[in-house]
Amino acid sequence: MSKYNILITGTGGCGVGEGLYKSLKPLKDYNVFSCNSSDNSLYLFDDPTTSFIVPPASHHDYCKCLINICKTHQISVVLPGSEQELVVLVNNRNLFSLEGVVIFANTAEVINTYDNKWETFVSLKALNVKTPDTTIDIDDKSFFMRNSYPIIVKPIYGNASKNVFIVETKEELKCISAYLGFKKIDFVIQEYVGSAKEEYTISVLSDLSGNFLGSIVLKRILAGGFSQYIECESFDELDRIAQQVAKSVNSKGPLNIQCRIMNGELYVFEINPRFSGTSPFRALLGFNEADILFKKMFLDVNVFNRDKIQTGSFGVRGFQEKVYLKSIKSQLQINS
Structure with missing residues (x-):
């Protein structure tokens, strides 16, 4: 496979963008470009020639700026790395489509519904999905x-x-x-449902037409709002229920389901209609969501293999530090 150029936004702040960068950068199939609205992103400095400082998502020239980057560097896919950028990019999908650029994100309807915690409750209750009162x-x-x-x-x-x-x-x-x-x-x-000791994060990935591509269930412990510790087992029944939920909400793209077990039953308390901060954990375990979606969309092959998921494993998240000379900042490409 020839190398494909992709752009990951919002790579600062230890969030989704950083996780997607760590998931895709090691793969030989991609030239990974990254951008952030400030220079506080660790990965901007790994290769300043492929890194960009861009306006915040709220800026009127944000989409124009990203489209120019895509045209200049022949980028075919943009992966939103923050909530704010996700909404703006999905609402302006047609502008990117005209330039042959695909936004790897769910539909505007799913995002607008499940980004809203009240609408999430109303929708799940109407679908007869167990959810906290x-x-x-x-x-x-x-x-x-x-x-x-x-x-x-x-x-x-x-x-x-x-x-x-x-x-x-x-x-x-x-x-x-x-x-x-x-x-x-x-x-x-x-x-308040269940126990923090019985909390799970489940990724159900579909292509942008809604066809199921794969899923993975991780048991987790949170720290500071992030999954600090995860365990990967089969969890077949939870997986089955999560796939049903994704189908019920008409998911088309990445979907992350947060849930707990109470009285032996699964309660969904949150749905994130996007890639997740646990993406690098999942990639290490054999479920690289962005890579799977890309190869399905551009090569029409599903490379997901459930047998290759490393069940019986656990993962721990920490921080890392790097030091650079100040002069490297002058090499960053500022697009505004």
């Missing part, structure tokens, strides 16, 4: 009659556990709701 009304008496403390308070929009609270009392709920109100952050109040 949820309300957006702090004075919802019926909710509090059905549920006892502790409960969960989380922003309607957000990720990485930012502004997520485990609330133990009514007084604490009032304080936290006042704080979020002051910050103008809309939130949901949710039933």
